[in-house]
Amino acid sequence: MNYILYAVPLFFLLIGLELLADRWRGRHSYRLADALSSLGTGLLSQATGVLTKAVGLLTYTFAWQHLALFELSADSLWVWLLAFVFYDLCYYWNHRLGHERNVLWAAHAVHHQSEDYNLSTALRQTSTGFLFGWIFYLPMAVAGVPPLVFLTVAALNLLYQFWVHTRHIPKLGWLEWLLITPSNHRVHHAQNPVYMDRNYGGVFILWDRLFGTFQEELDDEPVIFGVTVPLASWNPLWANLQVYAGLWYDAKRASSWWDRLRIWLMPTGWRPADVAARYPQEKPDLSRFCKFEVALGRGQQIYALLQFGLYLVAGTWLLARADDLAPLQAALGCAWIALGLYGIGAWLENRAWALRLELLRLALNLPTLWLAGSLDLLVPDARAWVWLAGYSLVSLLGLCWLRTRGSTSAALAPPV
Known part of the structure; x- marks a missing residue:
């Protein structure tokens, strides 16, 4: 069952309610071009997923059939609960390394390119995450989590993350210690240096507190959303290719074959020294930050x-x-x-x-x-x-x- 498909009407209902909340509170969380760009990348991700979803499913099923250490039953409530938590732990490391390695960031960057933050941003998803994302969930197959359970908890994890993409919900007291909340996730989408590369959990913030990647949203540091190398485009196809293209051109320009090979797996933002010297990248001054905009009638x-x-x-x-x-x-x-x-x-x-x-x-x-x-x-x-x-x-x-x-x-x- 495609849970995302059945959730689409609810997604747009909540987006409509957020637009009403914007009007009621006098805020401007949405820009039409940005929202259509986010929704377009989400639509493209789901459409290409029709072709690519088999990659993750087949590899997971194969590992479950041949490498599983335990026989876990899909009829057990405890299996479902443990799988839900286990999935979020795997998601944490998938998400974290998606920020920490160039080739993985090339896929995940799509989700962060919007300079607005609203429920349409939640639907802004990559079309290339299938290339490496499946690797991080193989431990669940080895542990014996049945494919049906895996697919279901994966969908529930993704559905949970929708509601945290809003600026209308403040901090939620003690829940901030346990769950990914809108406040915790706003931090994750920031390009402010104090906030960058923090709060990776999908449902639980406990992993970030345990592994040292937690950062609270600060009252005296307003969040500036987006990425440090701006997309500056409303095009969903270019959104998926921008970082890959940058890595490819840097690899071609590098004089060392070793640099050409290792650039893909180096920490995010790493560039060969000779390339960085000849083709410097200027990062935006956040004190004078302006969102990308194109005048439209x-x-x-x-x-x-x-x-x-x-x-x-x-x-x-x-x-x-x-x-x-x-x-x-x-x-x-x-x-x-x-x-x-x-x-x-x-x-x-x-x-x-x-x-x-x-x-x-x-x-x-x-x-x-x-x-x-x-x-x-x-x-x-x-x-x-x-x-x-x-x-x-x-x-x-x-x-x-x-x-x-x-x-x-x-x-x-x-x-x-």
């Missing part, structure tokens, strides 16, 4: 929001059918969603070529529907063709209207 924002709504519905449908899809079918669905999210990101950044990309994306809709039918991904009837053609035509008319009103003029200039 109201029409542009509404257009982006409506387009994202379509891909959200399509992504939810893809997740609902995930168990029935062949790899080629899932790949087509993921590619279509990825192209759409890339186009929305370019639109939100006012890229000079965003309008041309939108025209190309709309032109590809009907051929994509035909290809989906030929692959038995769906069986398009006359209504499907009419609806998709109508959507593409309405979107095209919307683009023409925005251009006539001059609302896309900003799209002819690079982002600020």
